[in-house]
Amino acid sequence: MTTIPGFRPLASGKVRDLYVPEDDDGTLLLVASDRVSAFDVVLEPGIPGKGAVLTSLTRRWFALLPEVPNHLAADESAVPEDLRDRAMLVRRLSMHPVECVVRGVITGSGYAEYRERGSISGVPLPAGLQDGDLLPEPIFTPAYKAEQGEHDENIAFDRVVELVGGDTAEALRSRSLEVYARARQLAAERGLILADTKLEFGDDPATGELVLADEVLTPDSSRYWDAEAYAAGNRGVSFDKQIVRDWLKAHWDGSGAPPALPADVVERTAGRYRELQDLLGA
Structure with missing residues (x-):
């Protein structure tokens, strides 16, 4: 450091x-x-x-x-x-050990879990959904925070209750859905689909207030898709690090050290980050 x-x-x-x-x-x-x-x-x-x-x-x-x-x-x-x-x-907050994931689109690891179980984090979903489909309504699909180098573990809401208590679990779910709904609306006004996002919360030790923390609605914690491309049938045209994910899946089997990213992948990813920044007026 x-x-x-x-x-x-x-x-x-x-x-x-x-x-x-x-x-x-x-x-x-x-x-x-x-x-x-x-x-x-x-x-x-x-x-x-x-x-x-x-x-x-x-x-x-x-x-x-x-x-x-x-x-x-x-x-x-x-x-x-x-x-x-x-x-x-x-x-400085007392952070909750839960990744508060909200999904409005079924894709990524959520789609993989759905194909295996018909649900995500214990939330049952209609049969026949395809990768990139808009969900009937956004769903709260929490995960347990993993140590660096480990994979976050999708968990059911009952497990969140065990981890943080019933009242806090309900507050995390309702606040996460509220943030997503508002952000999704604002993103849509800028030609974007907010497919999903991951939020983190902590309690203010002085007041007990539930506080939104860490990065919020960034391309590292969220999937933003091009709404015009989606409407034309081209799903997943993203403003995030999907370029990196796709390249890595094609060039690394998950064992050993990952390969270095090529210059064109780095440049294209940086460009997509900047495009999103401009679209959101940041």
Whole structure:
């Protein structure tokens, strides 16, 4: 992790690095890197400018969702000037060990689970759905957060209740569906289909308030599709790292270290991130 004056390193994840202010005032510095991950592994090289895009989009969605409490600190003046495009000073929360996934489209790992079980995270779905079909209504399909290098585990709602308690589980589900519904509407106004998203929440230790945290509605945590292309029958034209996923599936069997991404894959992925940033006005 990079040395940042006034802060000490706390943890490094697949994409983000966390720092604690030296005065430990109850905040954290969340720095988004250009690292890219797929299938729970970090790949090389990174995507130039990606950290800045993720931060810009997260801030944009916080502004578009003012009714949802988020983890931004009231005063971010402590963020170093050279990191302002990719860092946020945030409140320290008691994070819930649940990935709050909402799906409005059946695709990806959800489609694979549906084909095997006829359901996703215990939510039964109609028979005969095809990859990329819009669901009759959005569904909450939580997952248990895995350690770095491990795969998140899709879990039923009953398991969420066991992990966090009934009231919190209900709050996580209802808040996640509310955020998705609002974001889906706003994305549609910009020619985008928000196929699915992954949200994270924590409790403010001082107030007990449920707070939206980490990255929000970015191309790393969500699938955005081109609505015009979808209407024309071309499903899955995405503004995220699907280019990386597709290349990796074709060139890596999951064993050993993944191969390095070729320059054209890096360049095309960076371009799609920037296109989404422009479409959402971030």
